Amino acid sequence: MEEITVHIRPIDWTEGELYGLRLRISGKNPVVSIDWGDGSIKSLYGKDIEEYHRYRKNEELQFKVEVTVISGDIEFIDPCGGDCDIERIDFSGAPSIKEISVENCGYIILDNPKLEKLTVRLYGGSDLDFSKCPNLRYHYFESGIGMKKINLSGCHKLERLEIDGSRHNPELSKLIIANDAPLKCVRLTSLNLSKGCIEHLNRIIERNK
Secondary structure, three states, X not given: OEEEEXXXXXXXXXXXXEEEEEXXXXXXXXXXXXXXXXXXXXXXXXXXXXXXXXXXXXXXXXXXXXXXXXXXXXXXXXXXXXXXXXXEEEOOOOOOOOEEEEEEEOOEEOOOOOOOEEEEEEOOOOEEEOOOOOOOOEEEEXXXXXXXXXXXXXXXXXXXXXXXXXXXXXXXXXXXXXXXXXXXXXXXXXXXXXXXXXXXXXHHHHHOO
């Protein structure tokens, strides 16, 4: 049994207040339970799940959404915020995840040894740790204005790295990539890199040519 927790806050100036989850589950007879944090709990069955929930429009409220996979393994998850702010997501209780897509979030917690593909857009976080994902091969990351350090030291299979920064970002002072990572492609956009970061990237790219 695996669990993912999502802390959300409805936005009171939007037209709606929907929050959704998309999942792909492997195994025989997958069963997923979603506790929406407001007293509503729903059990879902099948390998492809797309479910939405409606909250009251009030940004002073906060809800903890708990996704529990009772039977099966998570192949893919997309916690789509809809008209709610996603403040924090903890994926560490679901080690079988292979692919994660997060559209807009303040902070994420990762400890997922099987994760291969991570696409994430964060609006916060100055010290970002993706090191507990040794099988990560593809990482697309869009940062908020607070990004200063990125740790990919444990991603020994990283092949492709794409980072979109912000014109308002401070200088990225530390970018840690595993020396044995088989990087084949690096794409950096709107990113201020320190001299040390540039030298570190150049060494890895030159070695993999």
